[in-house]
Amino acid sequence: MFGLIKTWKALEARGIMGINRRNADYVLKYNKRHLYPIVDDKIITKERALAAGIHVPEMYGIIETEKQIDKLHEIIGGRSDFVIKPAQGAGGDGILVIADRFEDRYRTVSGKIMSHEEIEHQVSSILTGLYSLGGHRDRALIEYRVTPDQIFKSISYEGVPDIRIIVLMGYPVMAMLRLPTRQSGGKANLHQGAIGVGVDLATGVTLRGTWLNNIISKHPDTTNAVDGVQLPNWDGFMKLAAGCYELCGLGYIGVDMVLDQDKGPLILELNARPGLNIQIANDCGLTQRTHAIEAHIEALAKDGVTEDAEQRVKVSQGLFGHVHPG
Ligand SMILES: Nc1ncnc2c1ncn2[C@@H]1O[C@H](COP(=O)(O)OP(=O)(O)O)[C@@H](O)[C@H]1O
Ligand SMILES: [Mg+2]
Structure with missing residues:
Protein backbone atom coordinates (compact mmCIF):
# COMPACT_ATOMS: atom_id res chain seq x y z
CA MET A 1 0.00 0.00 0.00
CA ASP A 41 -23.88 11.46 -29.55
CA LYS A 42 -21.92 10.86 -32.76
CA ILE A 43 -24.89 11.82 -34.94
CA ILE A 44 -25.13 15.25 -33.30
CA THR A 45 -21.33 15.68 -33.54
CA LYS A 46 -21.58 14.99 -37.27
CA GLU A 47 -24.39 17.50 -37.78
CA ARG A 48 -22.43 20.18 -35.92
CA ALA A 49 -19.25 19.45 -37.84
CA HIS A 55 -15.07 17.18 -42.75
CA VAL A 56 -16.42 13.91 -41.26
CA PRO A 57 -17.07 10.44 -42.73
CA GLU A 58 -20.29 10.67 -44.79
CA MET A 59 -23.40 9.39 -43.04
CA TYR A 60 -25.41 6.91 -45.16
CA GLY A 61 -28.33 6.59 -42.78
CA ILE A 62 -29.68 6.36 -39.25
CA ILE A 63 -31.78 3.57 -37.73
CA GLU A 64 -33.79 4.61 -34.69
CA THR A 65 -36.45 1.94 -34.20
CA GLU A 66 -36.80 -1.83 -34.59
CA LYS A 67 -39.18 -1.20 -37.47
CA GLN A 68 -36.58 0.81 -39.33
CA ILE A 69 -34.17 -2.15 -39.34
CA ASP A 70 -35.94 -3.15 -42.58
CA LYS A 71 -34.38 -0.02 -44.11
CA LEU A 72 -30.86 -1.42 -43.66
CA HIS A 73 -30.75 -3.03 -47.14
CA GLU A 74 -31.81 0.24 -48.69
CA ILE A 75 -29.28 2.31 -46.66
CA ILE A 76 -26.40 0.00 -47.58
CA GLY A 77 -27.54 0.02 -51.22
CA GLY A 78 -24.94 -1.33 -53.61
CA ARG A 79 -22.03 -0.53 -51.30
CA SER A 80 -19.64 -3.30 -50.36
CA ASP A 81 -17.98 -1.51 -47.44
CA PHE A 82 -19.44 0.61 -44.65
CA VAL A 83 -19.43 1.02 -40.87
CA ILE A 84 -22.28 0.53 -38.39
CA LYS A 85 -21.89 2.07 -34.95
CA PRO A 86 -23.84 3.03 -31.84
CA ALA A 87 -24.38 6.82 -31.78
CA GLN A 88 -23.61 6.88 -28.07
CA GLY A 89 -20.98 4.15 -27.93
CA ALA A 90 -17.49 4.37 -26.49
CA GLY A 91 -14.24 2.46 -26.46
CA GLY A 92 -14.85 0.85 -29.83
CA ASP A 93 -17.61 -1.42 -28.50
CA GLY A 94 -20.46 -2.38 -30.81
CA ILE A 95 -18.77 -1.06 -33.97
CA LEU A 96 -18.93 -3.17 -37.12
CA VAL A 97 -16.44 -2.30 -39.84
CA ILE A 98 -17.55 -4.12 -43.00
CA ALA A 99 -14.79 -4.36 -45.57
CA ASP A 100 -16.36 -6.55 -48.22
CA ARG A 101 -19.55 -8.20 -49.34
CA PHE A 102 -20.51 -11.11 -51.56
CA GLU A 103 -24.16 -11.83 -52.20
CA ASP A 104 -25.79 -11.79 -48.76
CA ARG A 105 -22.59 -12.30 -46.75
CA TYR A 106 -20.39 -9.60 -45.31
CA ARG A 107 -16.76 -9.71 -44.21
CA THR A 108 -15.58 -7.51 -41.35
CA VAL A 109 -12.18 -5.84 -41.47
CA SER A 110 -10.81 -8.52 -39.13
CA GLY A 111 -12.03 -11.33 -41.39
CA LYS A 112 -15.24 -12.45 -39.68
CA ILE A 113 -18.03 -13.50 -42.08
CA MET A 114 -21.53 -12.31 -41.16
CA SER A 115 -24.97 -12.87 -42.65
CA HIS A 116 -27.45 -10.05 -43.19
CA GLU A 117 -29.50 -11.40 -40.26
CA GLU A 118 -26.47 -11.21 -37.96
CA ILE A 119 -25.92 -7.61 -38.98
CA GLU A 120 -29.57 -6.83 -38.30
CA HIS A 121 -29.20 -8.46 -34.91
CA GLN A 122 -26.23 -6.22 -34.15
CA VAL A 123 -28.28 -3.14 -35.10
CA SER A 124 -31.04 -4.34 -32.80
CA SER A 125 -28.55 -4.71 -29.93
CA ILE A 126 -27.35 -1.16 -30.55
CA LEU A 127 -30.93 0.15 -30.36
CA THR A 128 -31.59 -1.55 -27.01
CA GLY A 129 -28.65 0.37 -25.54
CA LEU A 130 -26.26 -2.53 -25.12
CA TYR A 131 -23.31 -0.28 -26.01
CA SER A 132 -24.56 3.16 -24.99
CA LEU A 133 -23.33 5.21 -22.05
CA GLY A 134 -25.71 4.55 -19.17
CA GLY A 135 -27.41 1.73 -21.09
CA HIS A 136 -30.34 3.72 -22.39
CA ARG A 137 -31.83 3.35 -25.85
CA ASP A 138 -29.59 4.39 -28.70
CA ARG A 139 -29.54 4.97 -32.44
CA ALA A 140 -27.42 3.13 -34.99
CA LEU A 141 -25.57 5.13 -37.61
CA ILE A 142 -24.29 3.76 -40.89
CA GLU A 143 -21.37 5.62 -42.42
CA TYR A 144 -18.54 5.71 -44.96
CA ARG A 145 -15.69 3.35 -44.20
CA VAL A 146 -12.41 5.20 -43.93
CA THR A 147 -9.48 3.84 -45.95
N1 LIG B 1 -15.92 5.18 -40.49
C1 LIG B 1 -14.97 4.36 -40.06
N2 LIG B 1 -14.17 3.70 -40.94
C2 LIG B 1 -13.23 2.83 -40.52
N3 LIG B 1 -12.95 2.57 -39.22
C3 LIG B 1 -13.70 3.19 -38.29
C4 LIG B 1 -14.75 4.11 -38.65
N4 LIG B 1 -15.32 4.56 -37.51
C5 LIG B 1 -14.66 3.97 -36.49
N5 LIG B 1 -13.69 3.14 -36.93
C6 LIG B 1 -12.71 2.38 -36.11
O1 LIG B 1 -13.29 2.14 -34.83
C7 LIG B 1 -12.60 2.88 -33.78
C8 LIG B 1 -13.58 3.49 -32.80
O2 LIG B 1 -14.47 4.38 -33.46
P1 LIG B 1 -15.01 5.72 -32.79
O3 LIG B 1 -15.91 6.38 -33.77
O4 LIG B 1 -13.87 6.51 -32.28
O5 LIG B 1 -15.93 5.18 -31.58
P2 LIG B 1 -15.62 4.99 -30.01
O6 LIG B 1 -16.35 6.11 -29.34
O7 LIG B 1 -16.24 3.66 -29.68
O8 LIG B 1 -14.15 5.06 -29.79
C9 LIG B 1 -11.81 3.94 -34.54
O9 LIG B 1 -10.66 4.33 -33.82
C10 LIG B 1 -11.48 3.26 -35.86
O10 LIG B 1 -10.32 2.45 -35.72
MG1 LIG C 1 -12.88 6.62 -30.36
Whole structure:
Protein backbone atom coordinates (compact mmCIF):
# COMPACT_ATOMS: atom_id res chain seq x y z
CA MET A 1 0.00 0.00 0.00
CA PHE A 2 2.76 2.41 1.02
CA GLY A 3 4.65 1.52 -2.15
CA LEU A 4 1.61 2.36 -4.25
CA ILE A 5 1.16 5.74 -2.60
CA LYS A 6 4.84 6.48 -3.11
CA THR A 7 4.63 5.60 -6.80
CA TRP A 8 1.57 7.79 -7.18
CA LYS A 9 3.33 10.72 -5.49
CA ALA A 10 6.31 10.26 -7.78
CA LEU A 11 4.02 10.32 -10.82
CA GLU A 12 2.21 13.43 -9.61
CA ALA A 13 5.55 15.15 -8.97
CA ARG A 14 6.32 14.50 -12.65
CA GLY A 15 3.09 16.22 -13.58
CA ILE A 16 1.18 13.05 -14.49
CA MET A 17 -2.51 13.89 -14.26
CA GLY A 18 -4.70 11.42 -12.37
CA ILE A 19 -8.38 10.72 -12.91
CA ASN A 20 -9.59 12.78 -9.92
CA ARG A 21 -7.67 15.87 -10.99
CA ARG A 22 -8.81 15.45 -14.57
CA ASN A 23 -12.44 15.28 -13.50
CA ALA A 24 -12.35 18.08 -10.94
CA ASP A 25 -10.00 20.60 -12.55
CA TYR A 26 -10.70 19.99 -16.23
CA VAL A 27 -13.81 17.98 -17.16
CA LEU A 28 -16.12 19.57 -14.57
CA LYS A 29 -14.56 23.01 -14.80
CA TYR A 30 -14.39 23.44 -18.57
CA ASN A 31 -17.17 21.22 -19.92
CA LYS A 32 -20.68 22.56 -19.42
CA ARG A 33 -23.14 19.76 -18.87
CA HIS A 34 -25.72 20.97 -21.34
CA LEU A 35 -23.13 20.73 -24.12
CA TYR A 36 -22.34 17.05 -23.50
CA PRO A 37 -24.85 15.68 -26.03
CA ILE A 38 -22.86 17.36 -28.82
CA VAL A 39 -19.93 15.06 -28.16
CA ASP A 40 -21.65 12.06 -26.52
CA ASP A 41 -23.88 11.46 -29.55
CA LYS A 42 -21.92 10.86 -32.76
CA ILE A 43 -24.89 11.82 -34.94
CA ILE A 44 -25.13 15.25 -33.30
CA THR A 45 -21.33 15.68 -33.54
CA LYS A 46 -21.58 14.99 -37.27
CA GLU A 47 -24.39 17.50 -37.78
CA ARG A 48 -22.43 20.18 -35.92
CA ALA A 49 -19.25 19.45 -37.84
CA LEU A 50 -21.03 19.63 -41.19
CA ALA A 51 -22.63 22.96 -40.21
CA ALA A 52 -19.16 24.29 -39.33
CA GLY A 53 -17.66 23.08 -42.62
CA ILE A 54 -15.51 20.45 -40.88
CA HIS A 55 -15.07 17.18 -42.75
CA VAL A 56 -16.42 13.91 -41.26
CA PRO A 57 -17.07 10.44 -42.73
CA GLU A 58 -20.29 10.67 -44.79
CA MET A 59 -23.40 9.39 -43.04
CA TYR A 60 -25.41 6.91 -45.16
CA GLY A 61 -28.33 6.59 -42.78
CA ILE A 62 -29.68 6.36 -39.25
CA ILE A 63 -31.78 3.57 -37.73
CA GLU A 64 -33.79 4.61 -34.69
CA THR A 65 -36.45 1.94 -34.20
CA GLU A 66 -36.80 -1.83 -34.59
CA LYS A 67 -39.18 -1.20 -37.47
CA GLN A 68 -36.58 0.81 -39.33
CA ILE A 69 -34.17 -2.15 -39.34
CA ASP A 70 -35.94 -3.15 -42.58
CA LYS A 71 -34.38 -0.02 -44.11
CA LEU A 72 -30.86 -1.42 -43.66
CA HIS A 73 -30.75 -3.03 -47.14
CA GLU A 74 -31.81 0.24 -48.69
CA ILE A 75 -29.28 2.31 -46.66
CA ILE A 76 -26.40 0.00 -47.58
CA GLY A 77 -27.54 0.02 -51.22
CA GLY A 78 -24.94 -1.33 -53.61
CA ARG A 79 -22.03 -0.53 -51.30
CA SER A 80 -19.64 -3.30 -50.36
CA ASP A 81 -17.98 -1.51 -47.44
CA PHE A 82 -19.44 0.61 -44.65
CA VAL A 83 -19.43 1.02 -40.87
CA ILE A 84 -22.28 0.53 -38.39
CA LYS A 85 -21.89 2.07 -34.95
CA PRO A 86 -23.84 3.03 -31.84
CA ALA A 87 -24.38 6.82 -31.78
CA GLN A 88 -23.61 6.88 -28.07
CA GLY A 89 -20.98 4.15 -27.93
CA ALA A 90 -17.49 4.37 -26.49
CA GLY A 91 -14.24 2.46 -26.46
CA GLY A 92 -14.85 0.85 -29.83
CA ASP A 93 -17.61 -1.42 -28.50
CA GLY A 94 -20.46 -2.38 -30.81
CA ILE A 95 -18.77 -1.06 -33.97
CA LEU A 96 -18.93 -3.17 -37.12
CA VAL A 97 -16.44 -2.30 -39.84
CA ILE A 98 -17.55 -4.12 -43.00
CA ALA A 99 -14.79 -4.36 -45.57
CA ASP A 100 -16.36 -6.55 -48.22
CA ARG A 101 -19.55 -8.20 -49.34
CA PHE A 102 -20.51 -11.11 -51.56
CA GLU A 103 -24.16 -11.83 -52.20
CA ASP A 104 -25.79 -11.79 -48.76
CA ARG A 105 -22.59 -12.30 -46.75
CA TYR A 106 -20.39 -9.60 -45.31
CA ARG A 107 -16.76 -9.71 -44.21
CA THR A 108 -15.58 -7.51 -41.35
CA VAL A 109 -12.18 -5.84 -41.47
CA SER A 110 -10.81 -8.52 -39.13
CA GLY A 111 -12.03 -11.33 -41.39
CA LYS A 112 -15.24 -12.45 -39.68
CA ILE A 113 -18.03 -13.50 -42.08
CA MET A 114 -21.53 -12.31 -41.16
CA SER A 115 -24.97 -12.87 -42.65
CA HIS A 116 -27.45 -10.05 -43.19
CA GLU A 117 -29.50 -11.40 -40.26
CA GLU A 118 -26.47 -11.21 -37.96
CA ILE A 119 -25.92 -7.61 -38.98
CA GLU A 120 -29.57 -6.83 -38.30
CA HIS A 121 -29.20 -8.46 -34.91
CA GLN A 122 -26.23 -6.22 -34.15
CA VAL A 123 -28.28 -3.14 -35.10
CA SER A 124 -31.04 -4.34 -32.80
CA SER A 125 -28.55 -4.71 -29.93
CA ILE A 126 -27.35 -1.16 -30.55
CA LEU A 127 -30.93 0.15 -30.36
CA THR A 128 -31.59 -1.55 -27.01
CA GLY A 129 -28.65 0.37 -25.54
CA LEU A 130 -26.26 -2.53 -25.12
CA TYR A 131 -23.31 -0.28 -26.01
CA SER A 132 -24.56 3.16 -24.99
CA LEU A 133 -23.33 5.21 -22.05
CA GLY A 134 -25.71 4.55 -19.17
CA GLY A 135 -27.41 1.73 -21.09
CA HIS A 136 -30.34 3.72 -22.39
CA ARG A 137 -31.83 3.35 -25.85
CA ASP A 138 -29.59 4.39 -28.70
CA ARG A 139 -29.54 4.97 -32.44
CA ALA A 140 -27.42 3.13 -34.99
CA LEU A 141 -25.57 5.13 -37.61
CA ILE A 142 -24.29 3.76 -40.89
CA GLU A 143 -21.37 5.62 -42.42
CA TYR A 144 -18.54 5.71 -44.96
CA ARG A 145 -15.69 3.35 -44.20
CA VAL A 146 -12.41 5.20 -43.93
CA THR A 147 -9.48 3.84 -45.95
CA PRO A 148 -6.31 4.92 -44.20
CA ASP A 149 -3.66 6.85 -46.10
CA GLN A 150 -0.82 4.70 -47.52
CA ILE A 151 1.61 6.20 -44.99
CA PHE A 152 0.10 3.95 -42.32
CA LYS A 153 0.54 0.70 -44.29
CA SER A 154 3.86 -0.22 -42.69
CA ILE A 155 3.02 0.72 -39.12
CA SER A 156 -0.54 -0.50 -38.80
CA TYR A 157 -2.30 -3.84 -38.86
CA GLU A 158 -5.66 -3.74 -40.67
CA GLY A 159 -8.22 -1.16 -39.58
CA VAL A 160 -7.78 2.58 -39.30
CA PRO A 161 -5.22 4.33 -37.11
CA ASP A 162 -6.46 7.52 -35.53
CA ILE A 163 -4.83 10.66 -34.20
CA ARG A 164 -5.97 11.91 -30.81
CA ILE A 165 -5.22 15.48 -29.73
CA ILE A 166 -6.17 16.80 -26.29
CA VAL A 167 -7.39 20.38 -26.61
CA LEU A 168 -7.78 22.83 -23.71
CA MET A 169 -9.83 25.97 -24.47
CA GLY A 170 -8.91 25.54 -28.12
CA TYR A 171 -5.17 25.00 -27.48
CA PRO A 172 -3.70 21.58 -28.37
CA VAL A 173 -1.80 20.21 -25.36
CA MET A 174 -0.79 16.65 -26.29
CA ALA A 175 -1.10 14.25 -29.23
CA MET A 176 -1.01 10.53 -29.82
CA LEU A 177 -1.25 8.23 -32.82
CA ARG A 178 -3.20 5.04 -32.14
CA LEU A 179 -2.42 2.00 -34.26
CA PRO A 180 -4.72 -1.02 -34.53
CA THR A 181 -3.15 -4.43 -33.93
CA ARG A 182 -4.27 -7.98 -34.68
CA GLN A 183 -5.61 -8.05 -31.15
CA SER A 184 -7.64 -4.83 -31.43
CA GLY A 185 -9.65 -6.15 -34.41
CA GLY A 186 -9.05 -3.13 -36.63
CA LYS A 187 -10.05 -0.59 -33.98
CA ALA A 188 -7.73 2.07 -32.65
CA ASN A 189 -8.98 1.93 -29.05
CA LEU A 190 -6.18 1.29 -26.54
CA HIS A 191 -8.15 -0.99 -24.27
CA GLN A 192 -9.04 -3.17 -27.28
CA GLY A 193 -5.28 -3.70 -27.69
CA ALA A 194 -4.25 -0.88 -30.02
CA ILE A 195 -0.82 0.79 -29.70
CA GLY A 196 -0.50 4.39 -28.48
CA VAL A 197 2.38 6.42 -29.92
CA GLY A 198 3.30 9.91 -28.71
CA VAL A 199 3.56 12.69 -31.31
CA ASP A 200 5.68 15.85 -31.22
CA LEU A 201 3.19 18.74 -31.41
CA ALA A 202 5.59 20.99 -33.32
CA THR A 203 6.53 18.62 -36.13
CA GLY A 204 4.11 15.68 -36.18
CA VAL A 205 6.99 13.21 -35.84
CA THR A 206 6.11 10.12 -33.77
CA LEU A 207 7.88 9.46 -30.48
CA ARG A 208 7.83 6.04 -28.83
CA GLY A 209 4.98 3.59 -28.43
CA THR A 210 3.13 1.88 -25.63
CA TRP A 211 1.22 -1.36 -25.95
CA LEU A 212 -0.75 -2.86 -23.07
CA ASN A 213 1.27 -0.60 -20.75
CA ASN A 214 4.67 -1.71 -22.10
CA ILE A 215 7.06 0.60 -23.92
CA ILE A 216 7.70 -0.58 -27.48
CA SER A 217 9.51 0.74 -30.54
CA LYS A 218 8.23 -1.75 -33.13
CA HIS A 219 4.70 -2.74 -34.15
CA PRO A 220 4.10 -6.25 -32.75
CA ASP A 221 2.37 -7.47 -35.94
CA THR A 222 4.40 -5.76 -38.67
CA THR A 223 7.70 -5.39 -36.70
CA ASN A 224 8.20 -1.97 -38.32
CA ALA A 225 9.45 0.93 -36.18
CA VAL A 226 6.63 3.12 -34.88
CA ASP A 227 8.85 6.01 -33.76
CA GLY A 228 10.44 8.66 -35.98
CA VAL A 229 7.57 8.57 -38.50
CA GLN A 230 6.55 11.94 -40.00
CA LEU A 231 2.75 12.23 -40.04
CA PRO A 232 1.59 14.05 -43.19
CA ASN A 233 -0.33 17.32 -43.07
CA TRP A 234 0.47 17.80 -39.37
CA ASP A 235 -0.41 21.48 -39.13
CA GLY A 236 -3.74 20.64 -40.78
CA PHE A 237 -4.52 18.14 -38.02
CA MET A 238 -3.52 20.65 -35.35
CA LYS A 239 -5.81 23.33 -36.84
CA LEU A 240 -8.68 20.88 -37.21
CA ALA A 241 -8.35 19.88 -33.54
CA ALA A 242 -8.05 23.47 -32.30
CA GLY A 243 -11.14 24.46 -34.31
CA CYS A 244 -13.25 21.83 -32.53
CA TYR A 245 -13.45 24.21 -29.57
CA GLU A 246 -15.62 26.58 -31.63
CA LEU A 247 -17.57 23.61 -32.94
CA CYS A 248 -18.65 22.16 -29.59
CA GLY A 249 -17.97 24.81 -26.92
CA LEU A 250 -16.45 22.27 -24.55
CA GLY A 251 -13.17 23.49 -23.05
CA TYR A 252 -11.46 20.15 -22.39
CA ILE A 253 -11.78 17.53 -25.12
CA GLY A 254 -10.03 14.73 -26.92
CA VAL A 255 -10.36 15.14 -30.68
CA ASP A 256 -10.08 11.92 -32.72
CA MET A 257 -9.13 12.28 -36.36
CA VAL A 258 -8.29 9.96 -39.24
CA LEU A 259 -6.46 10.44 -42.53
CA ASP A 260 -8.49 9.02 -45.39
CA GLN A 261 -6.71 8.04 -48.59
CA ASP A 262 -9.21 9.98 -50.73
CA LYS A 263 -10.90 12.50 -48.42
CA GLY A 264 -7.91 13.66 -46.35
CA PRO A 265 -8.22 14.53 -42.64
CA LEU A 266 -11.64 13.76 -41.11
CA ILE A 267 -13.01 14.15 -37.58
CA LEU A 268 -14.12 10.77 -36.22
CA GLU A 269 -15.38 11.82 -32.79
CA LEU A 270 -14.95 14.17 -29.84
CA ASN A 271 -14.52 13.05 -26.24
CA ALA A 272 -15.54 15.00 -23.15
CA ARG A 273 -13.57 12.73 -20.80
CA PRO A 274 -10.39 11.92 -22.73
CA GLY A 275 -8.27 9.12 -21.29
CA LEU A 276 -5.01 9.64 -19.45
CA ASN A 277 -2.88 7.00 -21.21
CA ILE A 278 -1.73 9.61 -23.69
CA GLN A 279 0.73 10.65 -20.96
CA ILE A 280 2.41 7.24 -21.00
CA ALA A 281 2.71 7.31 -24.80
CA ASN A 282 4.35 10.75 -24.58
CA ASP A 283 6.40 9.99 -21.45
CA CYS A 284 5.14 13.34 -20.20
CA GLY A 285 2.50 14.58 -17.78
CA LEU A 286 -0.47 16.71 -18.84
CA THR A 287 -0.52 18.96 -15.77
CA GLN A 288 2.44 21.21 -16.63
CA ARG A 289 1.07 21.69 -20.12
CA THR A 290 -2.47 22.48 -19.02
CA HIS A 291 -1.11 24.91 -16.43
CA ALA A 292 0.98 26.61 -19.11
CA ILE A 293 -2.11 27.10 -21.29
CA GLU A 294 -4.18 28.36 -18.36
CA ALA A 295 -1.44 30.90 -17.56
CA HIS A 296 -1.29 31.94 -21.21
CA ILE A 297 -5.07 32.47 -21.38
CA GLU A 298 -5.04 34.43 -18.14
CA ALA A 299 -2.31 36.73 -19.44
CA LEU A 300 -4.24 37.30 -22.69
CA ALA A 301 -7.45 38.00 -20.77
CA LYS A 302 -5.73 40.84 -18.89
CA ASP A 303 -5.26 42.57 -22.23
CA GLY A 304 -8.70 41.53 -23.44
CA VAL A 305 -7.21 39.42 -26.23
CA THR A 306 -8.39 36.11 -27.66
CA GLU A 307 -6.69 34.03 -30.34
CA ASP A 308 -8.03 32.15 -33.36
CA ALA A 309 -7.33 28.49 -34.10
CA GLU A 310 -4.26 29.22 -36.20
CA GLN A 311 -2.70 31.42 -33.51
CA ARG A 312 -3.52 28.86 -30.81
CA VAL A 313 -1.75 26.11 -32.76
CA LYS A 314 1.39 28.28 -33.02
CA VAL A 315 1.31 28.98 -29.27
CA SER A 316 1.05 25.27 -28.42
CA GLN A 317 3.78 24.30 -30.87
CA GLY A 318 6.07 26.94 -29.38
CA LEU A 319 5.37 25.81 -25.82
CA PHE A 320 5.34 22.02 -26.22
CA GLY A 321 7.38 21.14 -29.30
CA HIS A 322 10.35 18.88 -28.64
CA VAL A 323 13.79 20.38 -28.99
CA HIS A 324 15.67 18.67 -31.78
CA PRO A 325 19.41 18.48 -31.20
CA GLY A 326 21.62 20.03 -33.88
N1 LIG B 1 -15.92 5.18 -40.49
C1 LIG B 1 -14.97 4.36 -40.06
N2 LIG B 1 -14.17 3.70 -40.94
C2 LIG B 1 -13.23 2.83 -40.52
N3 LIG B 1 -12.95 2.57 -39.22
C3 LIG B 1 -13.70 3.19 -38.29
C4 LIG B 1 -14.75 4.11 -38.65
N4 LIG B 1 -15.32 4.56 -37.51
C5 LIG B 1 -14.66 3.97 -36.49
N5 LIG B 1 -13.69 3.14 -36.93
C6 LIG B 1 -12.71 2.38 -36.11
O1 LIG B 1 -13.29 2.14 -34.83
C7 LIG B 1 -12.60 2.88 -33.78
C8 LIG B 1 -13.58 3.49 -32.80
O2 LIG B 1 -14.47 4.38 -33.46
P1 LIG B 1 -15.01 5.72 -32.79
O3 LIG B 1 -15.91 6.38 -33.77
O4 LIG B 1 -13.87 6.51 -32.28
O5 LIG B 1 -15.93 5.18 -31.58
P2 LIG B 1 -15.62 4.99 -30.01
O6 LIG B 1 -16.35 6.11 -29.34
O7 LIG B 1 -16.24 3.66 -29.68
O8 LIG B 1 -14.15 5.06 -29.79
C9 LIG B 1 -11.81 3.94 -34.54
O9 LIG B 1 -10.66 4.33 -33.82
C10 LIG B 1 -11.48 3.26 -35.86
O10 LIG B 1 -10.32 2.45 -35.72
MG1 LIG C 1 -12.88 6.62 -30.36
